[in-house]
Amino acid sequence: MNSIYTYLYLAGAIVMEVIATSFLKSSESFTRLVPSIITVAGYAAAFYLLSLSLRTMPTGIAYAIWSGAGIVLISLISWIWFGQALDTAALLGIGLIIAGVIVINVFSGSVSH
Template identity: 65%
Template sequence: MPPSLALALAIAFEVIATATLKVAEGFTRIVPSVVVVVGYAAAFYFLSLALRTIPVGVAYAIWSGIGVVLVSITGWILYGQKLDAAALLGMVIIIAGVLVINLLSRSTGH
């Protein structure tokens, strides 16, 4: 599996798990709780595959940066959470940072 695909899957599972935490209601609802646990387990599994090639600092920067943006967008869409101008600007900066790492850095392992 290409490391970029493994990292993308890690991010996707982490976002699903994090977004589901809200409806798990402190792990009192069984189905959402299972989604959270399985989602995080899958996220770490795929992250471990990505780390075979991508340096841990770079992988984590990409994972956490994209994850923050996607979880924020998910919260806005699913839960009606507000995103003000400062939050949106911060997300643009995060995305720019991820692009710089992926497009310009020689330490990404690709």
């Protein structure tokens, strides 16, 4: 599999996980039908796309990128749509996560470029 497809599958997995997690709050513990369906479908699509990226990318690296990017995007969405406040420590932590994902992608020999 081409490296570009690996990253496209991983990016798709991240986007689907972020959508699913965003609708999880709206599902109100799976008591609302439409947000619940979006949540379940989003997680299913996320895991499927993640599995495709794992064909050529090491599991630990893929999961680190997936979870790190997901945390950053969910924090942004929570701030914008749900009005969640992010204090200095939260912003610093998010910055460190972003730095970690960059270090993995730029400097790790474990990632196929």
